[in-house]
Amino acid sequence: xxxTTENTQLEGSTAPPRFTELTLDPSLYDPSPEQVAFFKxxxxxxxxxxxxxxxxxxxxxxxxxxxxxxxxxxxxTKLMISRNPHYPELLKLGRERPGAIYxxxxxxxxxxxxxxxxxxFPMENVICSDIEEPFWNLGHKLFKTTQETFxxxxxxxxxxxxxxxxxxEPFYSxxxxxxxxxxxxxxxxxxxxxxxxxxxxxxxxxxNKEEQIQAARKLASLLSPEPGSMIFxxxxxxxxxxxxxxxxxxxxxxxxxxxxxxxxxxxxEIFKKGSVEVKSEIVERDLRMVGPMxxxxxxxxxxxxxxxxxxx
Numbered sequence: 001x002x003x004t005t006e007n008t009q010l011e012g013s014t015a016p017p018r019f020t021e022l023t024l025d026p027s028l029y030d031p032s033p034e035q036v037a038f039f040k041x042x043x044x045x046x047x048x049x050x051x052x053x054x055x056x057x058x059x060x061x062x063x064x065x066x067x068x069x070x071x072x073x074x075x076x077t078k079l080m081i082s083r084n085p086h087y088p089e090l091l092k093l094g095r096e097r098p099g100a101i102y103x104x105x106x107x108x109x110x111x112x113x114x115x116x117x118x119x120x121f122p123m124e125n126v127i128c129s130d131i132e133e134p135f136w137n138l139g140h141k142l143f144k145t146t147q148e149t150f151x152x153x154x155x156x157x158x159x160x161x162x163x164x165x166x167x168x169e170p171f172y173s174x175x176x177x178x179x180x181x182x183x184x185x186x187x188x189x190x191x192x193x194x195x196x197x198x199x200x201x202x203x204x205x206x207x208n209k210e211e212q213i214q215a216a217r218k219l220a221s222l223l224s225p226e227p228g229s230m231i232f233x234x235x236x237x238x239x240x241x242x243x244x245x246x247x248x249x250x251x252x253x254x255x256x257x258x259x260x261x262x263x264x265x266x267x268x269e270i271f272k273k274g275s276v277e278v279k280s281e282i283v284e285r286d287l288r289m290v291g292p293m294x295x296x297x298x299x300x301x302x303x304x305x306x307x308x309x310x311x312x
Contacts, residue, residue: 024063024072026056031077038079042114043144058142065134070202080201081112082119086232086308090197093228094121099179100196103222104128106203109139110152117152127153127182153182160211164188165218170271171225188222195222198231205235209255213265220270223311230310237305239282259305266309280307
């Protein structure tokens with residue numbers, strides 16, 4: 001999850017979204033049995049009501065930092081990563097590729113990384129990153145851990161800050177730099193060419209077309225050239241005949257790539273054509289989960305795109 005808090009102003013960032021007309025709505029808390037079971041297992045909380053109260057408390061603290069719609073709609077409880085059809089491939093890389101690095105980018109509370117770790121991906125090979133470092137601390141509060149009891153690596157990053165990720169072309173041969181120690185990173189630059197799998201959800205839809213292309217280039221520079229390495233995720237989108245540009249909930253003009261455009265971007269513009277396989281699909285979303293985007297106020301439907309870019 002990317003954006004800027006009032007407490008953490010990073011170079012290249014934009015002002016934090018604030019919706020004075022919106023308040024938190026506890027009725028939007030509607031986790032599935034699988035999600036409830038995961039949070040109970042992770043937190044040690046056994047009571048449904050106690051778990052709800054705990055999650056609402058952390059949500060309130062996060063909302064006071066940044067008014068992200070996915071905070072208001074409990075997106076952090078949805079286990080987005082395990083709902084992605086390419087999730088089994090992440091777990092397979094964790095099992096079969098020695099030392100495979102998994103980066104959870106725009107991680108928010110680190111909930112998706114924790115899900116992958118609970119399903120078997122080695123924690124020592126996982127690193128999380130987000131522009132909102134206070135969210136990382138709230139993640140420990142949400143899951144009732146500390147950095148000592150759950151030593152998952154974290155490195156703050158603003159994707160548009162060139163000192164956090166230096167612009168460069170993707171790797172087509174192994175990097176000459178050694179594999180970095182994840183727990184010691186202060187920028188993502190040492191990861192360039194070393195990451196086996198990157199997952200990012202609810203990230204690209206925050207930006208206009210040129211910003212998304214810039215962010216895609218940055219993430220591509222991190223990816224290992226080894227066949228099977230992949231970047232996957234999900235974000236709000238529109239079908240091929242949908243509206244491409246619209247104003248989001250914080251009044252910013254943003255762009256929605258169609259699946260066809262997304263494939264053309266990654267296979268030919270970001271990576272050399274034919275060097276990656278791109279898969280994507282549009283799925284319908286619950287309109288309540290979208291938020292007050294002016295372009296959607298008169299619509300009856302909303303959509304998201306699941307996608308994966310895999311090196312060949």
